[in-house]
Amino acid sequence: MTRPLRVAIAGLGTVGGGVANVLLTRGAELAERAGRPLECIMVSARERTKKRAADVSSIAWADDVVSLAKSDADVVVELIGGEDGPARALVQSSLEAGKHVVTANKALLAYHGAQLAALAEERGVALRFEAAAAGGIPIVRALRESLIAYGIGAVRGILNGTCNFILTQMEASGRPFAEVLAEAQALGYAEADPTLDIGGGDTAHKLALLASLAFGIKPDLSNMTIQGIAHITPEDIAFAREFGCRIKLLGIARQTPHGIDQRVQPAMVKLGTPLADIEGAFNVVVADAGEAGPFFFEGRGAGEAPTASAVVADLVDIARGAVGPTFGRPARNLKSGNPAPANSRRSAFYLRFDVLDVPGVLAEIASRLAEGGVSIESMIQRGRAPGEPVAIVMVTHECSETGVAGALKVIVRSDKVLGDPCMIPMEAG
Amino acid sequence: MTRPLRVAIAGLGTVGGGVANVLLTRGAELAERAGRPLECIMVSARERTKKRAADVSSIAWADDVVSLAKSDADVVVELIGGEDGPARALVQSSLEAGKHVVTANKALLAYHGAQLAALAEERGVALRFEAAAAGGIPIVRALRESLIAYGIGAVRGILNGTCNFILTQMEASGRPFAEVLAEAQALGYAEADPTLDIGGGDTAHKLALLASLAFGIKPDLSNMTIQGIAHITPEDIAFAREFGCRIKLLGIARQTPHGIDQRVQPAMVKLGTPLADIEGAFNVVVADAGEAGPFFFEGRGAGEAPTASAVVADLVDIARGAVGPTFGRPARNLKSGNPAPANSRRSAFYLRFDVLDVPGVLAEIASRLAEGGVSIESMIQRGRAPGEPVAIVMVTHECSETGVAGALKVIVRSDKVLGDPCMIPMEAG
Numbered sequence: 001m002t003r004p005l006r007v008a009i010a011g012l013g014t015v016g017g018g019v020a021n022v023l024l025t026r027g028a029e030l031a032e033r034a035g036r037p038l039e040c041i042m043v044s045a046r047e048r049t050k051k052r053a054a055d056v057s058s059i060a061w062a063d064d065v066v067s068l069a070k071s072d073a074d075v076v077v078e079l080i081g082g083e084d085g086p087a088r089a090l091v092q093s094s095l096e097a098g099k100h101v102v103t104a105n106k107a108l109l110a111y112h113g114a115q116l117a118a119l120a121e122e123r124g125v126a127l128r129f130e131a132a133a134a135g136g137i138p139i140v141r142a143l144r145e146s147l148i149a150y151g152i153g154a155v156r157g158i159l160n161g162t163c164n165f166i167l168t169q170m171e172a173s174g175r176p177f178a179e180v181l182a183e184a185q186a187l188g189y190a191e192a193d194p195t196l197d198i199g200g201g202d203t204a205h206k207l208a209l210l211a212s213l214a215f216g217i218k219p220d221l222s223n224m225t226i227q228g229i230a231h232i233t234p235e236d237i238a239f240a241r242e243f244g245c246r247i248k249l250l251g252i253a254r255q256t257p258h259g260i261d262q263r264v265q266p267a268m269v270k271l272g273t274p275l276a277d278i279e280g281a282f283n284v285v286v287a288d289a290g291e292a293g294p295f296f297f298e299g300r301g302a303g304e305a306p307t308a309s310a311v312v313a314d315l316v317d318i319a320r321g322a323v324g325p326t327f328g329r330p331a332r333n334l335k336s337g338n339p340a341p342a343n344s345r346r347s348a349f350y351l352r353f354d355v356l357d358v359p360g361v362l363a364e365i366a367s368r369l370a371e372g373g374v375s376i377e378s379m380i381q382r383g384r385a386p387g388e389p390v391a392i393v394m395v396t397h398e399c400s401e402t403g404v405a406g407a408l409k410v411i412v413r414s415d416k417v418l419g420d421p422c423m424i425p426m427e428a429g
Numbered sequence: 430m431t432r433p434l435r436v437a438i439a440g441l442g443t444v445g446g447g448v449a450n451v452l453l454t455r456g457a458e459l460a461e462r463a464g465r466p467l468e469c470i471m472v473s474a475r476e477r478t479k480k481r482a483a484d485v486s487s488i489a490w491a492d493d494v495v496s497l498a499k500s501d502a503d504v505v506v507e508l509i510g511g512e513d514g515p516a517r518a519l520v521q522s523s524l525e526a527g528k529h530v531v532t533a534n535k536a537l538l539a540y541h542g543a544q545l546a547a548l549a550e551e552r553g554v555a556l557r558f559e560a561a562a563a564g565g566i567p568i569v570r571a572l573r574e575s576l577i578a579y580g581i582g583a584v585r586g587i588l589n590g591t592c593n594f595i596l597t598q599m600e601a602s603g604r605p606f607a608e609v610l611a612e613a614q615a616l617g618y619a620e621a622d623p624t625l626d627i628g629g630g631d632t633a634h635k636l637a638l639l640a641s642l643a644f645g646i647k648p649d650l651s652n653m654t655i656q657g658i659a660h661i662t663p664e665d666i667a668f669a670r671e672f673g674c675r676i677k678l679l680g681i682a683r684q685t686p687h688g689i690d691q692r693v694q695p696a697m698v699k700l701g702t703p704l705a706d707i708e709g710a711f712n713v714v715v716a717d718a719g720e721a722g723p724f725f726f727e728g729r730g731a732g733e734a735p736t737a738s739a740v741v742a743d744l745v746d747i748a749r750g751a752v753g754p755t756f757g758r759p760a761r762n763l764k765s766g767n768p769a770p771a772n773s774r775r776s777a778f779y780l781r782f783d784v785l786d787v788p789g790v791l792a793e794i795a796s797r798l799a800e801g802g803v804s805i806e807s808m809i810q811r812g813r814a815p816g817e818p819v820a821i822v823m824v825t826h827e828c829s830e831t832g833v834a835g836a837l838k839v840i841v842r843s844d845k846v847l848g849d850p851c852m853i854p855m856e857a858g
Contacts, residue, residue: 324749
């Protein structure tokens with residue numbers, strides 16, 4: 001058996017502790033699979049004395065996390081997080097020092113992935129990130145290594161467990177977003193500052209990585225439409241049911257005749273499909289793999305064991321000698337952008353208008369939509385409250401997104417329409 | 430760029446033609462991903478002059494398929510099929526000649542996998558088989574490389590598209606097995622000799638491979654309970670609906686306190702779960718990956734593109750230099766058997782008895798079941814036909830499989846009971 005792969009772990013939170021635990025307790029099986037032992041030789045975290053699930057007292061400690069790049073480790077596991085700061089400094093300097101890097105840091109790679117991949121390849125080391133997208137689901141490896149023969153038409157998924165948990169709870173309880181969010185925070189399912197999750201940014205980071213693997217492009221947030229879930233109301237969720245749908249926050253990257261369309265937004269998906277039926281903290285990814293047909297991958301998207309499982313798989317891969325390019329193709333060949341223009345997007349849409357229940361309001365909305373080339377497939381106005389606010393919801397036929405958005409800009413100026421209309425595309429599940 | 434990986438393809442049916450086509454038409458992208466070109470240098474099949482989807486006229490032809498082992502190829506792709514004969518001779522002699530082998534041959538590996546894996550490792554070459562289980566779904570790679578940190582508790586799946594198609598059609602049409610099978614044969618969804626599919630043998634071959642990857646055991650058909658679907662009636666399918674279930678042919682390999690339980694049999698799975706909801710020619714595999722939670726993989730289980738996709742992924746892997754052990758651990762470490770004894774199996778069961786509608790028949794059945802320690806959760810006897818045959822169906826509480834089977838052996842001797850009772854376990858979906 002060859003010499004051990006020496007591992008240094010930066011960050012000992014939930015995931016880092018889980019990785020340390022697996023290396024300490026399941027070493028024999030991992031060595032059997034890797035063909036050599038994996039040895040955790042050094043760890044670093046913010047607080048040395050904090051109580052942790054993993055007993056790391058037998059492992060050397062570094063006070064300065066970035067100093068792991070100068071350790072004797074063969075591979076540095078970066079579990080600090082954040083697109084800049086110590087995480088970036090550590091990854092950059094570790095690669096420069098000729099060390100392999102395994103990271104769960106989606107933000108870092110979404111912003112700096114192309115540059116870091118080029119650096120890794122230049123130094124002949126691996127930069128692996130299975131844990132950065134969809135937790136334990138091996139979708140990074142699947143896109144990089146398995147679903148390659150026929151190309152990928154689209155990769156779509158529910159990539160943020162916090163949003164999926166909140167939407168699931170809103171549906172189950174009928175309660176509004178803010179209340180359910182507060183409850184999720186109290187339960188530890190949402191962060192104290194939940195902006196990155198509920199605003200769609202976390203999904204966007206993950207989508208950028210999956211799109212890079214699927215389409216051979218650099219991870220690219222600048223050409224992505226990103227919308228969160230804070231504007232979704234219990235009424236929207238209830239109306240979705242009436243249309244046989246469920247509202248999910250989707251990340252979608254799709255090859256179109258006009259370029260690559262990348263977006264994060266709530267969408268209506270038909271009940272009974274994998275995207276609609278995934279509940280709670282689970283993630284799901286659908287890969288349309290050309291003629292090989294769609295593939296569905298489902299599993300836990302976050303948490304200690306799922307994420308540590310992905311990190312350990314990358315470590316064993318490196319121990320076996322796998323040093324392929326980060327995004328599946330040489331970094332120098334990754335293309336920039338080619339984004340599909342917004343006016344090329346077509347879809348059916350769910351629309352909700354909060355209006356005053358006065359004569360003529362529906363006629364006014366319908367006229368403005370018609371002028372924008374938008375025709376209506378079905379409409380619901382439930383209850384009457386003359387002179388009071390009521391909701392009008394409709395589902396359009398397939399139409400241009402810019403056509404709908406243009407009509408809404410005019411409609412919102414009416415004094416019979418209260419607040420911003422809600423516009424949610426229908427998506428295949 | 431290093432020198433090409435030279436590929437020889439044995440068998441130019443649907444899958445072989447698909448692989449040749451991908452190598453011929455998508456060479457540039459594959460080379461970019463593999464870091465070197467993949468070149469198809471020789472092909473062989475039974476008939477040279479047959480009309481094929483792939484134009485292989487530019488590729489050298491071998492009349493004797495086994496002679497590919499003596500070709501200049503670096504890797505031989507075996508797509509002949511069958512556990513012995515030329516397929517086995519070719520794989521054996523190719524490995525002996527120090528060539529990598531990629532195969533879709535589940536029967537060959539289920540019977541001879543441990544021996545061939547040992548040979549491959551001894552010669553330092555790869556023996557890869559992603560296409561042998563669940564078509565294009567990258568479950569072999571996932572079990573071998575991704576879901577390893579926490580161990581696997583169970584791997585369960587719908588692995589035979591023919592059976593799933595037949596059961597789906599029986600449910601949709603209400604027609605009996607034999608009629609639907611004949612239709613499936615006419616449509617090309619079932620073979621002229623369908624024994625291997627409908628008898629569960631094909632599922633068993635695939636399950637043996639997944640169990641080996643999951644549990645570190647030699648592929649082992651001798652310790653597997655194998656039952657097909659020919660005895661399932663439209664009544665069973667209709668009754669399943671009344672219990673909120675669907676009947677699926679499952680392959681199940683599970684680590685239990687008593688050993689490893691491996692079986693292929695129709696099971697009742699709750700509607701709304703991934704195992705119940707997969708229809709038609711799709712496959713699904715559920716991997717219970719310890720604390721990392723369950724993972725679900727769904728996709729097309731057969732056909733040109735899905736299967737060729739899996740073969741090509743293995744070829745690109747070999748081109749990149751991956752030569753890990755066939756079943757994820759060194760062949761010499763694969764354990765034999767440790768099968769769970771049949772009397773350790775516990776489950777709830779669906780039971781159908783065709784009986785004469787005469788007084789006392791239910792009391793007689795219930796008494797025999799009670800004597801076997803089997804208690805009944807619910808029972809349906811629909812319709813009355815005094816003196817005529819009727820069906821009594823019941824679902825038991827969880828109980829021992831041998832307890833039920835023992836009671837059925839007594840019950841079947843009654844002159845009020847017609848034919849063999851049907852006994853189907855309930856399984857989590």
